Amino acid sequence: MKRSTVASNAFSATTVAVAAALLLMMSALSAALAQGHPFGIRPPDATGFTGWIIAEQSRFYRALSGLIRAAKTDGSALWGLMGISFIYGIFHAAGPGHGKAVISSYLVANEETWRRGIVLSFAAALLQAITAIVIVGIAAALIGTTAKMMGDTVRVIEIVSYALIVLVGARLFWVKGRAFRRTWHEVVSGAKADGSATPKHDDHVHHRHSHSAHTHGHDHLHGQAHHHHDEQRDHDEEDDSVLPWGHAHGPEPEELAGPGGWHRGLSAIVAVGLRPCSGAIIVLVFALAQGLFLAGVASTIVMGVGTAITVGAIATLAVAARSAAKRVAATRPGYGSLALRGIEVGAALLVMIFGALLLTGYMASERTGLF
């Protein structure tokens, strides 16, 4: 009887993990399909919330040009410009190309804290604003190149940025895939042994074991240069051999967070934030043409802060959902952590898919160019 419950639990956990991965892929696919329109196929109408977001963005965006013009003669219009830029940024982050999906998936896959999620969102959004300012500042203000040249520059940056997203996703997928496989072996083969040979083997024992594994892992992590992949691998394999049960519900993925995680977080920030926002570039060039480049710069930075708030909020939600899942999973050592590892693998895969779709142009971002 015990055996069958164990088996069915293992089965359900696997089902949940597989279903999660499938759903993640499907949602990525549908997101992609929703954006590529073959000739003559109309997109669905955007009504309700989406439509409202689009409408508000359009409205604020269009107001920007008037405010920049007004600021030429009336300095107080600058306050209005800053206010509208801020609100525009908040709404605009709902549009594509601001890394909500990539950042959220990254945070989920990497078991990051909400604090780090917010820092990541702000850093990425500000980097995005800075890229736009640097491009327009150098290309337009200093060298005086054409819009086509700027568009071409942005396209190159875009390709680099999307390729980086794929790499960040691939790296996460590799690490998380290994963790999932390990947990799978522990839980599923362990469960079989558990079910047949020692049916009375209870959770208590697992608990203690996993705790010691956890501590061990941390000591190890802090004691050594944990940036190095090889060391990481040693650590993993050692855990595998010495404590086969160790990972039952130990927070092992945290080897990626903490102090060592920051330089990895940087790769995510750069991957997402490198690509400038097309709206910001147009606003900056317009401000430059009006002789108010600095007003454009200020507006772009304020926009970035607004964008960061939205992205940060969405990222926090994702982190909250993930830690809720973790709490639920913690009630079931073994299967719970297997499901969690499954979520992480799925989210890592999603980062990779987003990057690939962006790279191949199946997932549209904003266009920067003459059309």
Next chain:
Amino acid sequence: MLYRLASLLTGLICLLAAGGGAVAHPHVWVTMSEELLFAPDGSVTGVRNAWTFDDMFSAFATQGIEQKNKGTFTRAELAPLAQVNVDSLKEYAYFTYAKVNGKRQKDAFLPPTDYFLDYDPKATVLTLHFTLSFKAPVKAKAIEIEIYDPEFFIDFGFGANNPVRLVGAPADCTLLVNKPQDDYFPNELRLDKNFATSEANIGMGASFANKISVACR
């Protein structure tokens, strides 16, 4: 536990999918003035487009273009830009979709001809002129031309006065212009209104589609 986990997951997935599936808002506004060209035998030979861009995009597009007289651009100075515009429009099928007797035509048009850009120094806006000729002149009872950007990066709209004309059309042809409600188009833009009505009639690309219908007996 699995049920709760599954529902949490579903929420998470929806969140991530929503992030990935976001739609862009327009960054470019085009005010159109269109002419439908007829041959003497009553067939439609093509469409002549005149698209006026909004001031921000016009400033962006003219950035770095050399000008003899500050504040304005001649047609010749803008010729390379017009070439870029027309070249890149190809990828988007010129945003111009034709329907003949209710049937959508794929690749209906030849490459653009007679294209050039004009600059209005007072309004500081660019207007792109280009003619799209049908591969074969169309003689049909009903022709529909729709102009829109399916990705809604560009918001197309008709000008206020007489934005569509039939050139050389037989007397029995009638014109119907469908102007979708678009509160955020330049002509209508006012910051103080629309808070209450902002949810009305908002859609992307196609629901903003501007339809020109011509029926000839």
